[in-house]
Amino acid sequence: GQNIDQPTEMTATEGAIVQINCTYQTSGFNGLFWYQQHAGEAPTFLSYNVLDGLEEKGRFSSFLSRSKGYSYLLLKELQMKDSASYLCAAMDSNYQLIWGAGTKLIIKP
Amino acid sequence: IAGITQAPTSQILAAGRRMTLRCTQDMRHNAMYWYRQDLGLGLRLIHYSNTAGTTGKGEVPDGYSVSRANTDDFPLTLASAVPSQTSVYFCASSSDAAGGHGDEQFFGPGTRLTVL
Numbered sequence: 431g432q433n434i435d436q437p438t439e440m441t442a443t444e445g446a447i448v449q450i451n452c453t454y455q456t457s458g459f460n461g462l463f464w465y466q467q468h469a470g471e472a473p474t475f476l477s478y479n480v481l482d483g484l485e486e487k488g489r490f491s492s493f494l495s496r497s498k499g500y501s502y503l504l505l506k507e508l509q510m511k512d513s514a515s516y517l518c519a520a521m522d523s524n525y526q527l528i529w530g531a532g533t534k535l536i537i538k539p
Numbered sequence: 540i541a542g543i544t545q546a547p548t549s550q551i552l553a554a555g556r557r558m559t560l561r562c563t564q565d566m567r568h569n570a571m572y573w574y575r576q577d578l579g580l581g582l583r584l585i586h587y588s589n590t591a592g593t594t595g596k597g598e599v600p601d602g603y604s605v606s607r608a609n610t611d612d613f614p615l616t617l618a619s620a621v622p623s624q625t626s627v628y629f630c631a632s633s634s635d636a637a638g639g640h641g642d643e644q645f646f647g648p649g650t651r652l653t654v655l
Contacts, residue, residue, distance in 0.1 A: 434581065463643070472629060472646035473582070517581070526597070527644070529581030 458523020562630030
């Protein structure tokens with residue numbers, strides 16, 4: 431079957447760095463997406479990886495290893511506004527997104 | 540205002556009633572999607588449409604129907620609502636269903652539906 435695993439909740443300190451891991455199993459693979467979702471709001475796109483390696487975009491970076499079925503989202507210089515859920519989603523061979531349940535990130539001052 | 544809108548924002552519905560959730564986008568995106576989001580679960584795809592005039596079933600289609608008469612609108616209908624359909628429903632769109640190009644999905648603000 432198809433499955434996405436990510437931690438349910440993580441806590442980090444303002445100004446620090448946090449890494450959110452995601453492992454996936456899908457029928458075929460057409461890329462890995464990360465979305466951010468603040469409580470009560472819609473998900474918003476953060477990043478897309480289809481090739482192995484690290485993609486950097488400001489304070490956020492995303493890494494992919496296709497051979498390991500593994501990705502992570504790295505958030506640097508954490509700010510209170512980064513408190514949100516982070517959703518990992520893998521695109522399968524039918525170009526449909528398979529979503530993880532999300533990682534709730536709590537930032538403490 | 541460019542984007543994707545949904546209506547209503549929230550709704551309380553008696554079991555057995557019929558309900559249509561509306562979704563409209565003005566980005567001229569080809570692909571549109573309906574998801575439900577439940578606590579502790581990932582977003583689950585209900586139905587999708589790769590282009591106007593076509594629709595397909597997602598992971599959890601039972602009890603729901605959709606239509607795509609034009610590019611902009613993608614309504615979701617619950618023919619006879621049941622309590623297990625209590626959820627937050629998100630409509631999304633992307634420029635191309637073949638997301639191998641990394642086409643992100645843009646989400647509407649969601650509809651919070653409670654079926655009693």
